[in-house]
Amino acid sequence: MSIWDVDRAIDAIAGTMITKFYPSAIAKMTGLPLADSFERLLKLVEDGRVNLELEVTCPNCFHTVRTVREKKDLSTDELECERCGEVFAVSEEYLIPVFRVSPDYRDDVKKNHVHRLTPLSLRLTHHLTR
Numbered sequence: 010m011s012i013w014d015v016d017r018a019i020d021a022i023a024g025t026m027i028t029k030f031y032p033s034a035i036a037k038m039t040g041l042p043l044a045d046s047f048e049r050l051l052k053l054v055e056d057g058r059v060n061l062e063l064e065v066t067c068p069n070c071f072h073t074v075r076t077v078r079e080k081k082d083l084s085t086d087e088l089e090c091e092r093c094g095e096v097f098a099v100s101e102e103y104l105i106p107v108f109r110v111s112p113d114y115r116d117d118v119k120k121n122h123v124h125r126l127t128p129l130s131l132r133l134t135h136h137l138t139r
């Protein structure tokens with residue numbers, strides 16, 4: 010287990026159709042503590058590999074009422090849940106961080122994955138690892 014397992018988990022996710030994931034999923038995938046996984050994910054945000062968003066969840070039914078890039082993007086301090094009708098004041102406790110692989114990094118991972126599968130690169134890898 011190392012913090013770079015988080016990077017490998019992101020690469021694995023980038024090769025799939027998964028569009029968003031929670032820090033807890035990365036903690037489960039890597040076996041790292043949630044705080045360590047989250048800290049590494051924030052580094053990957055700085056690096057441009059993943060994007061961080063905030064989901065506002067309804068305190069009554071846990072429906073995702075809104076997704077924003079930053080807290081200041083919430084123009085109103087009261088929201089209404091379209092699923093259950095609950096009206097609530099937005100507060101820290103209803104904000105859940107969610108991550109997405111950035112489109113650029115996803116493209117890069119896919120490109121390199123295809124590259125690795127060409128016969129030439131397979132042969133090269135074979136020679137280099139003997």
Ligand SMILES: [Zn+2]
Pocket residue numbers: 067068069070071072090091092093094095
């Ligand atoms: Zn609701």
